[in-house]
Amino acid sequence: MHPGPIGIFDSGYGGLTVFREIAHALPEYDFIYLGDNARSPYGTRSFETIYQYTLEAVRRLFDMDCPLVILACNTASARALRSIQQHDLPAYGDRRRVLGVIRPTAERIDEFTRSGRVGLLATPGTVRSASYVIEIAHQYPDIRVYQEACPMWVPLIENNEHDGPGADYFVDKHIRRLLAQDPAIDALLLGCTHYPLLMDKIRRFLPRPDIAVISQGPIVADSLVRYLHRHPEMDALCTRGGSRRFLTTDRPEAFNEMARLFWGEPVASEYVSW
Ligand code: DGL
Numbered sequence: 001m002h003p004g005p006i007g008i009f010d011s012g013y014g015g016l017t018v019f020r021e022i023a024h025a026l027p028e029y030d031f032i033y034l035g036d037n038a039r040s041p042y043g044t045r046s047f048e049t050i051y052q053y054t055l056e057a058v059r060r061l062f063d064m065d066c067p068l069v070i071l072a073c074n075t076a077s078a079r080a081l082r083s084i085q086q087h088d089l090p091a092y093g094d095r096r097r098v099l100g101v102i103r104p105t106a107e108r109i110d111e112f113t114r115s116g117r118v119g120l121l122a123t124p125g126t127v128r129s130a131s132y133v134i135e136i137a138h139q140y141p142d143i144r145v146y147q148e149a150c151p152m153w154v155p156l157i158e159n160n161e162h163d164g165p166g167a168d169y170f171v172d173k174h175i176r177r178l179l180a181q182d183p184a185i186d187a188l189l190l191g192c193t194h195y196p197l198l199m200d201k202i203r204r205f206l207p208r209p210d211i212a213v214i215s216q217g218p219i220v221a222d223s224l225v226r227y228l229h230r231h232p233e234m235d236a237l238c239t240r241g242g243s244r245r246f247l248t249t250d251r252p253e254a255f256n257e258m259a260r261l262f263w264g265e266p267v268a269s270e271y272v273s274w
Contacts, residue, residue: 001065001067001093001095001096001237002065003065003067003236003237003238003239004030004064004065004066004067004237004238004239005029005030005031005032005064005065005066005238005239005243005245006022006026006029006030006031006032006066006067006068006069006070006238007031007032007033007034007058007061007062007064007066007068007069007070008022008031008032008033008034008069008070008072009033009034009035009036009054009057009058009061009069009070009071009072009073009076010033010034010035010036010071010072010073010076010193011035011036011037011039011040011041011042011043011053011073011075011076012035012036012037012040012041012154012158012194013035013037013157013158013194013255013258013259013261013262014072014073014154014157014192014193014194014195014262015033015035015072015073015193016033016035016072016193016259016262016263017193017194017196017197017215017216017217017262018070018072018101018193018216018217018220018221019031019033019072019263020217020262020263020264021217021218021220021221022070022217022220022221022224023244024221025221025222025224025225026221026224026225026228027242028240028241028242029238029239029240029242030238030239030240030241030242030243030244031243031244031245032061032064032066032245032247033244033245033246033247034057034060034061034247034248034249034272035246035247035248035249035255035259035269036053036057036249037158037248037249037250037251037254037255038248038249038250038274039053039249040154040158041075041123041154041155041158042054042073042075042076042079042123042125043075043122043123043124043125043126043151043154043192044123044124044125044151045125047079047125047129050075050076050079050080050125051079051080051083051084053076054071054073054076054079054080054081054084055080055083055084055088056274057076058071058084058088058098060272060274062092062096067095067096067097067234067237067238068096068097068098068099068234068237068238069096069097069098069099070098070099070100070101070220070224071098071099071100071101072101072193072220073101073193074100074101074102074122074123074126074131074191074192074193074216075122075123075125075126075192076100077100077101077102077131078100078102078125078126078129078131078132079125079126079129081098081099081100081102084098085098095237097231097234099224099227101193101216101220102131102132102135102191103135104216104219104220104222104223105132105189105191105214105216105219105220106132106135106136106138106139107139107223108219109136109139109140109143109187109189109214110139110140110143112187112189112212112214113143113186113187113212114186115184115185115186116140116142116143116144117143117144117146117182117184117185117186117187118136118143118144118145118146118185118187118188118189119145119146119147119148119178119179119181119185119187119188119189120132120133120145120146120147120148120178120188120189120191121148121150121153121174121175121178121188121189121190121191121192121195121202122147122148122149122150122191122192123149123150123151123153123154123192124149124151126149126191126192127147127148127149128149130147132145132147132189132191133145133147144182146178146181146182146185147178148174148177148178148181150170150174150192150195152170153167153170153171153174153192153194153195153198154192154194156170156198157194157195157197157198158194158258160258160261162197162198162201163201167198167201168201168205171198171201171202171205172205175188175202175205175206176205179207179211185211186210186211186212187211187212187213187214188202188206188211188212188213188214189214190202190213190214190215190216191216193216193217195215196215196217197261197262199213199215245270246259246267246268246269246270247269247270247271247272248269248270248271248272249271249272249273249274250271251271252268252269252270252271255267255269256268256269
């Protein structure tokens with residue numbers, strides 16, 4: 001097995017909000033980002049489909065010599081990570097790893113709430129998995145998590161409608177429904193890597209200014225830095241040339257246009273077919 005770049009995977013563009021923070025924290029490392037835009041969104045799909053699609057993406061990144069793949073997608077982390085780790089990774093020996101975004105986020109959740117009441121905004125797939133409820137209960141038994149699935153948010157973002165007036169209705173609706181579950185909720189966790197693009201709108205619809213809105217990018221980046229310190233054997237397999245490659249399973253022109261919003265600078269992506 002050769003050393004190689006760190007792989008970052010998402011169903012589409014959302015993982016770029018995490019990748020941006022990771023690239024900032026680890027500027028000297030090489031990275032390949034893979035967005036499965038042709039099959040996005042994942043959040044409304046079945047467990048079997050999400051698992052199969054995510055596994056294909058992980059294998060593709062392993063084939064490109066990525067020793068470490070980050071599932072920068074909550075839906076894939078919730079629905080596929082454990083199965084991949086248990087059933088598929090052993091075939092690769094101990095020199096290939098896949099990490100998700102749910103556990104690192106759950107580990108830090110206590111920093112954001114005083115009331116111990118947290119609201120989760122996520123895709124239907126992540127909500128159905130109850131992964132955050134389980135993981136946070138495990139880490140912090142006194143913190144209660146309330147969930148709200150937002151099936152329209154990813155399509156609004158992927159279609160560049162997140163700044164438009166059409167998005168107001170759906171943002172307002174889901175925030176209201178979530179906060180109605182417990183007035184003591186004082187932290188809203190954006191449990192989907194797409195949602196930071198709705199940050200301004202989300203803040204606008206909050207009824208109280210003291211409610212924290214948590215996006216995962218900085219948390220996941222910090223966790224990866226610490227992981228590489230703790231695992232020098234994996235760190236040694238990650239090449240350092242400062243390169244960033246962007247791959248998409250759909251049209252690169254469309255990816256480049258949208259990715260700019262998430263990445264903050266122009267992106268030149270390449271097409272990959274399954
Ligand atoms: N960005 C993904 C997440 O974090 C979801 C997008 C999708 O539904 O495909 O959950």
